Amino acid sequence: MKKTAGPPPAAPVSPPAERNFFQDVHEVVRLIPPGRVSTYGTIAHYLGARQGSRAVGYALNASNLDAITHRRDAPVPAHRVVNRLGQLTGRHHFPTPTAMQERLEAEGVRVEDDTVVDFKKLLWDPASELE
């Protein structure tokens, strides 16, 4: 016999925080103003995961795949996120290998040799700018 009501109230304990890393990353990246760039580490650090930089990239990958953030109203400007050296390491994950650079240049960001020029000056740190 099967038990009539079989909905196991598993729910062991509510999670401490339901903050989805994914969504959180998307939100922060969306706050990056045009003409500015940020880094995976900076965002991760701002979210409290200093060493969770990889997850940031993964989240952006999902955004590009139109997986979670399929909002055309507020697309995630993943092209504004580079690594700590200012290199466009994620350009290969864009529709075209040059899409990232072109988008940045369209915003006035100069890119040379797959690296953002004056990247340090254009760096946008939410912890400082967003307070």
Add this chain to the structure above:
DNA sequence: AACGTGACCCTAG
């Protein structure tokens, strides 16, 4: 369910 991978970063020798 465990292991491995990935758009990374930091610390140690």
Add this chain to the structure above:
DNA sequence: ACTAGGGCCACGT
């Protein structure tokens, strides 16, 4: 100065 290793977060097999 350079090289090596570990660590965190989420996902795929």
